[in-house]
Amino acid sequence: MRFYQxxxxxxxxxxxRANVRLIYALARARNAAEAEDLTQExxxxxxxxxxxxxxxxxxxxxxxxxxxxxxxxxxxxxRQRADPVWREPLPEPESDRADLRADLQHALETLDxxxxxIVTMRYLEEMxxxxxxxxxxxxxxxxxxxxxxxxxxxxQHLSQWAPKGETP
Amino acid sequence: xxxxxLDAHLADLFQRGLALTRQEExxxxxxxxxxxxxxxxxxxxxxxxMTRLPELLDLxxxxxxxxxxxxxxxxxxxxxxxxxGFTGMSHIRA
Numbered sequence: 644m645r646f647y648q649x650x651x652x653x654x655x656x657x658x659x660r661a662n663v664r665l666i667y668a669l670a671r672a673r674n675a676a677e678a679e680d681l682t683q684e685x686x687x688x689x690x691x692x693x694x695x696x697x698x699x700x701x702x703x704x705x706x707x708x709x710x711x712x713x714x715x716x717x718x719x720x721x722r723q724r725a726d727p728v729w730r731e732p733l734p735e736p737e738s739d740r741a742d743l744r745a746d747l748q749h750a751l752e753t754l755d756x757x758x759x760x761i762v763t764m765r766y767l768e769e770m771x772x773x774x775x776x777x778x779x780x781x782x783x784x785x786x787x788x789x790x791x792x793x794x795x796x797x798x799q800h801l802s803q804w805a806p807k808g809e810t811p
Numbered sequence: 812x813x814x815x816x817l818d819a820h821l822a823d824l825f826q827r828g829l830a831l832t833r834q835e836e837x838x839x840x841x842x843x844x845x846x847x848x849x850x851x852x853x854x855x856x857x858x859x860x861m862t863r864l865p866e867l868l869d870l871x872x873x874x875x876x877x878x879x880x881x882x883x884x885x886x887x888x889x890x891x892x893x894x895x896g897f898t899g900m901s902h903i904r905a
Contacts, residue, residue: 652848656840663839668829682839687847743828766818766825791814798817804824 655693658704659686666708668767672751672759673716685712706778709760743804750800754793761786762793 663682670681688711689696696704751759760779764770770778772786779786798805831839 656844659840659843660836663836664831667831667839668825671829679839679842683843683847686843690848740828743824747824747828762821763825763829766822767829769822794814794817794821797821801821801824806820 651693654697655690658689658693658697661701662705662708665705665764665768666712668763669709669712669760670716671748672763673712673756675748677716681712681715684715688715702774702777706780709778746801746804750797753796753800757781758789758793761789762797765790 663686666685667678667682670678670685674681685708689708692707696707699707751762754762757779761775761781764775764778765772772783772790775781776783776786
């Protein structure tokens, strides 16, 4: 049993590290203030279902995580309860990165929930339209159309980050 | 900017601004491991102790230790021991 526990834990850590970047970014895009709690709760659900989840293919695992995150985000306030555990805050990013992160956050807030997920998957994880469609349960053509629209909106809101001499 | 270049530019911004650093990833994992997985780990530790219970009771040869164990576990000599799967209460030398 000890060996089983240790193997399961190390498999889960690999699974966590492979997916946490996307899940944390999606959680931030939905609710920046609760991003850490949403991420933690999503992976706790994954741990509870890891016996089954670990046998799925990575795209199905990712889709499961995204669905779980969405469900949690919709009722985060109801689920939230006093947490006496002291939390170590994430270290603050260096200032230019913090500025970029804040500008990206503002730009994402101009998009609706689905569109935030689509652009985060596209630009952070470099997933293609088919993969995004599979993860979000959307037709590939819809993903492409949404991306085309969002690209312009993002470029407009992030114009100060455009390369020198370039107009987005 | 052409759409292909704009895509590459946006990907660069997202990855510079939103991707977790290794330090951030470690902080999230450590928080998750110590808070969310704390309970299952404690349960696993409890199960490990329980599987060693007969062995631990065999070691309880001194009356004071035995009394403490009996009170702590709420077991009585006799049928309760049998219910716990012991073949005889020689495990507990009262």
